[in-house]
Amino acid sequence: MxxxxxxxxxxxxxxxxxxxxxxxxxxxxxxxxRLPGPWAWPLVGNLPNLLGYKKSFDPPLHLRQKYGNIVGLKLGPMGLVYICGHKALTDVFQKKTEFTKYRPNWVYLATRLTGKTGIVWSNGDLNHHIRKFSLSALRDFGLGKTSLEDKILEEAHVLSDSLAKSKGSPVALDTLLPKAVSNVISSIVFGSRFDYNDEDFESLLQRLDYIVVNSNYKLLENYLPFLEKILPNSKVRKIVKTRNDFNDYIRKEINLHKKSFDRGNIRDFIDLFIDQETNESEDALTDEDLFQTIFDLYVAGSETTATSLMWIFLFMIKYPEVQTRCREDIKKVVGDKNVTFKDRAKLPYIAATVNEIMRLKTIAPLGIPRTTMEDIQIDGITIPKRCTIVEVLISAHYDTDYWENPEEFHPERFLDENNSIIRREAFYPFGLGKRVCLAKQLAETEMFLFFATLLQRFRFENAQPEVPLDMDGISPGVTYSPSPYKVLLQKL
Structure with missing residues (x-):
């Protein structure tokens, strides 16, 4: 026929x-x-399994209860594996760190936003050069030195003065705290701080917040990229436009810096970039590298730190007895002098309180995706090569094999019998392995100094004692944040 x-x-x-x-x-x-996990539907895979949850980290925690610490999903045409629990997380991301340090190249939103550059999403030699350049720059401008502490303390005092103007009226900390913390990274990147009412500054932070809040695993465009062009209100399209606006401001600052650049007077991060660019080194970073790196520094060094502090002060309102003990310790050790980061070792209860809040309210509960460079064997399960894996950090912080009554707030779990701070092996809010957060030291310094300085000056109280505090929080995107709240500040 x-x-x-x-x-x-x-x-x-x-x-x-x-x-x-x-x-x-x-x-x-x-x-x-497939790996252990729910049955995947044709075409859409397990996308329905991610819907109907309030927080971005609820699906892996729910799936873990049924399928164990390694859960495989198919999202559209893509595969993804959640890694849960302390043992599995350390086996995959710490013991096998050389084979799990790369980012996947299929996450559509990440590719559209970053062009696979910057601290977070770049790979290989480029990532090595960017991390080395960024860490060197942070150290040049005070990381680990008193010079940066002075900038943080200066900003903490400016914030204190602004908060004092409330004079007993309810205050929304989220209107000022992010600006104060962001000014620290601004002084490193741009060489100066912003006034809290500066329109450019407010616009910069609003764009940053929009991107962080709206970027998440559930965006359909990640798995079906063509939807960006046909959906009338594509979230990815809005995020990309917001990011381009952010870049426009950075581009303007670079041009201003180039006009006044003096190699004998390196003022900030942008000057360092211009200096290496004019040296015509083979490792020189491009403008796109700089745009993304500055964005990453703002997220790591300000957005997440400000969110952590919002949680810390909410807990101080919820647990006034903890707030009182923290303040009494500060008075006993420091008095009315400025708190320094060196005082942290002499204030173990303060450090333990911060750690316990970071454990309970892990700011980045789901790590940024990585990809396996070879087959990995974990507890009889094979995670295939080139598989996208996600570290469910918050699962380790609630792992009952390592924490007694993990749902409870108990700062003393980070103290030994001598009242000294101890390291808990199942605690890593800044991630694991080669991709641990670059701004970890900066964030820890900022949290301690802002927290202790404000406690010296104010007592934090609930502005609406008749309304129960919302301790559940929200997590629509990358970070886990407290719901908006107001405080009464009693000046001491």
């Missing part, structure tokens, strides 16, 4: 049935080969 004759005898229904059989068969075969 001729091919043309055969084709005429095949009607549309036959073709449709053939396609459906192929899809169903392929779906069955795919599911039989």
């Amino acid at each position: 001729e091919v043309s004759t055969l084709l005429h005898q095949i009607d549309f229904t036959t073709i449709l049935v053939f396609i459906l059989i192929f899809i169903v068969t392929n779906n069955i075969v795919t599911n039989l080969r």
